[in-house]
Amino acid sequence: MSEKYDVLVIGAGPGGYVAAIRAAQLGLRTAVVERDRLGGICLNWGCIPTKALLHGADVAHTLANLKPLGFTATGVDFDVAALVEFSRSVSERLSGGVGYLMRKNGVDVITGSARLTGKGVVDVDGAEYRADHVILATGARPRPVPGVIPDGDRVWTYFEALVPAELPKSLLVVGSGAIGVEFASLYADLGSEVTLVELAPQIMPAEDVEVADHVRTRFEKRGMRVRTSTSVSDIDVGPDAVTATLDGDAITVDRVLVAAGVQGNVEGLGLEELGVELDGGFVRTDQWCRTNVFGLYAIGDVAGAPCLAHKASHEGVLCVEKLAGVGHVAPLDHHYVPGCTYARPQVASLGLTEAQAAATGRELRVGRFDLTASGKALALGEPEGFVKTIFDATSGELLGAHMVGAEVTEQIQGFGIARSLEATADDLAEVVFAHPTLSEAMHESVLAALGRPLNT
Amino acid sequence: MSEINAIEVPKWGLSMEEGTVTVWRVSEGTSFRKGDLLCEVETSKITNELEAPFDGLLRRIVAQPGETLPVGGVLAVSASETVSEAEIEEFLSSRGAHPAPAAAPTQETAPAAAPAPTAAPTPTAPAVPKPAASSGSTLVPESLQGQTSGEVFATPHALKLAAKLSLDLDKVTGSGRAGRVSMQDVHNAIRAAGGSVATPPPPARSVLPGRTLKDDSEVDATPVARRLAGNLGINLHDCRATGSRGRVCEADVREAERKFGLVTTSPEPASDAESPVEFETVAFDSMRKAIGKRLQASKRDAPHFRLTADLEIDALLALRKQINAMVPSVKLSVNDFIVKACGAALLRVPEVNVQFDEQTQSVRRYTYADVSVAVALPSGLITPIVRNTDTRSLASVSEEVHSLVTKAKSGTLAPEEFQGGTFTVSNLGMYGVREFDAIINPPQAAILAVGAGAQRPVVVNGEVIPRTILTVTLSCDHRVIDGALGASFLAELKRFVESPALMLV
């Protein structure tokens, strides 16, 4: 007889392992299937190891700018292999932590590749498991660009970009989403000559155009080449270099990084045989993460955009609580999942862009505050950037917040909390912000939206 | 004025007979507001929070955690500070509650409801001056005592009260039409003459009292204040609005919390004593107790008889396979078919679709079939109900069972999801059990025990051929259902199971 679980989760990324913990907490017999490492892309190949590398890039930037602070450093060496090793060790440690959490909560971990062989029936490398509820949390992987085939050597995806054997002298980054922009910034800081190419009219197409323009200007000031509305063709991989054509212009680089978005991991799971409905390469779900198939759910990247770890975790909890009958479960509003890009400058945003907000037809109040007037930003030596807030003029509802500049990724949650508690512009204006902090810019931006800025 | 009120075990649901206190959330000597969480009471199926039915000051906790009391039993006593311990004792003994474990205070008077009517005058403490006659804690001053002589124009309840208190109604001035004396007049007269009047305990509610009296959803408040007030059980109408733009803010709710003297204390951790190693003693939790009590009563009181039938399910399996293969959103189990077939058969044989009321010796016959489905849990079992099984589609029955089973395991079933039902299906087929018989789940009168389907040889026209056979056993309460009736239900069930397409029309 096969093992029978109440809940079986496929994939132990930030969506899957969180869903499994919550299910176990609710008293349900739970297992999670993982073919690779606990923690998924986030811990092993995404959020966490890139942040470790970016920490190195920050140090490089600091070293390059010691002079105004009175320091002189000589004889500084850089070994990229050591930085990569540091990054890997961070991932190892966290992955081990997930294993501990599984044991602590009594979640069975099944190692292998899962495949649905029927409703509520899962085959893992020949062993059959049954479950009343099966949650797909298989995540996503880099989306290929036509004609640009990653080869793991000259043409990279983020997997290779995380563990470079040596620093490329020049790097062509194809795609300017969060991944492309972060690696472009990272390698530029470490000393590579970077070219960033985007098919859309602006880089970071999901962000507010003002933010994107600001990042582009900053990148270009740092010597990066940025091209938008540009397609890449004729990739020619040679033994020592790659030649590519950017809308007719030939360019020769050391390495190419393909970062043109992600696609859901929907293959090889037996979804087609079960009649699971897809939507643009992702699994189609309703507001409670249910698919069209009995007892089958999908959360996180495999269930579609925004493909972010925190969205996956949130969906994991809400999916499990709903199926277990816990009261007061609310569906997730995808618009208000915060998005963060850890480039230099950092970008953080929440809600509608100004263009999207204008398209709703509502009367808006838009506030903007430049960090040039922020004492703390000046003192940190990064006085560029701004905070932009968009409110409904009638109700004072916070529709969108867009931040670019120093440490904005740590601050966006202020707006997230405000939004969640339904604070209005007036409410935010009444909050006392500490001085001197970077977050004062948030306050000033709100005051500007209300037409009464103080420090501009 | 001395007012003593009892906090009683509430009646949550029809089958609730007793409750066990698990933890007190308010300690003795603290005051509380109506709607505050006082303690948690575990019943046979759920643990629920007991909200204060009125404002008060908790003077005495009568039921300690772990103690089980019947519905209406006194859990605790609320009274103002002016009420003496002796008065509380007296109140408790009048309520038949056991006295406090603490040292008994000097008994000042014989309890009003003393069990021995012939008892001589109180032998103890003769030195204490004889107080006015008392009933509960109503003290009638001597000036009003006596027998009502002649005809006094009074309401029937005022007459009754006067007789009970040995009070002379002639000495009470009536305020009603034509000078009629009401109960209120009697109370007023007692107080005016220096006596006291016991406030009757509020009547036991059959439903949980509401948290707030007035809808405060329109009160302008900050989100934090609203959430906090909700958690503390404070109505926003009771808060001052000192926040910006006239809103109730967090500070206002905190102020109300102080004003109402709300204090929550955390339960004291259980001391872990050394346990012997030879065996582990596992105390019955209330679910085990409920299962034991109900099923023991059923087995003892209901004369069970059993009818067994073999059902051929090859057609059912074929239909199931076809539906499951073609409709992604549906996954029917054999049990779903059995539950649905029971619903259909129950409407055909309504004499089985009943609840038996032992007290009035009558049956309630239902026009819809609410089929309970037994779900095994690590700590026992529970029987959530698929309502209106007769009118639901097979897919709907299946979806409901699927959802109820997960809720049962998560402990998130609401009482109405497992209380009631007109018939139960218990299926042990998944454990490979060939056949068994089940104990009736009262007040129902029948239960179907379902075994595992398996290929067995069947003789058809002299030839032995393999067929998939499922054995079911119907247990009936002979007080309600006779043999032939049970058999006709099984025949209907067999018809639906063996011709499953009938369930689709």
Added chain:
Amino acid sequence: MTSSKKTYREAVKDALAQEMQRDATVVQIGEDLRGGHAGTNPELETKKIEAFGGVLGVTKGLWGEFGSKRVIDTPITESAIIGMAAGAALTGLRPVAELMFMDFFGVCYDALYNQAAKFRYMFGGKARTPLVVRGMIGAGFNAAAQHSQSPYNVFAAVPGLKVVAPSNPHDAKGLLIQAVRDDDPVVFCEHKTLYDTKGEVPDEPFTIPFGVARYTRQGTDVTVIALSAMVNAANDAADKLAAEGISVEVVDPRTVSPLDEEGVLESVAATGRVVIVDESAARCGFGHDVAALIATKAFGSLRAPIELVTPPHTPVPFSPKLENAWLPDAARIEDAVRRVVTA
């Protein structure tokens, strides 16, 4: 005081006759009071020939005893009957006007509702209106929709009118004498199915004050509040339920206006469970008024939702089977009691 077994009909007549003997200002006004021939036919006058004495013979014999000046037959003109009676009351007489069927009040309502009921107020308290309007109410007599209603709820909605609906011969006599002696307009509702019911009635005149309920059954579990003929149904239900161990207190308020609030509320406080039986209306009736009283003043005592037993919101059907189905009966009251005791 001696008493004897009398019918409800005899009790009403008894009250009228005794009051007429006691007080020369008491006069009877109405159709067919003495025999359906109106006017002053000299032959009949001399032979003292009486016919019906009202539709159901209630006043038979009064004309013979008191003569045409005090027992006045009128044409079929309700507005004239009540208008004349209201005016007579203003002059100092104590008229008892008979409407036959209370259903006909619509024809003369102005005289009652906007005149007689308001005199005391309009004349600054200087006028008294000692008027009694008698009439039959109630279904169960196969008299169809226009002769079967119980509109006491309509009268009770008018300030200035007292409304009485006795349920038994004893109360009928005591309350009617009180009504005659009362200085305000009183609407006296006699249920036509009660006329032949018998009960012990004191022979001497006596009064029952208005606004004093009578508990026809005392009990501890449920309060059933009923009026007029419904009291008998409530008593039957109570007796049957008592055998099952459900103790029912039956409260007969006897007067709809004034209402004995203590009599109702004290019983509710003791039992915590209430069933109200009302023949008047499925909506805006006496039952709803009492339910509102209990909900506003005794909500804390309630252990179960209040149950109302009323007819459906339709005219009274003529078909006997339908009429029986329409009318609340003991079985429906029993069901309601079971609902409240198990709630």
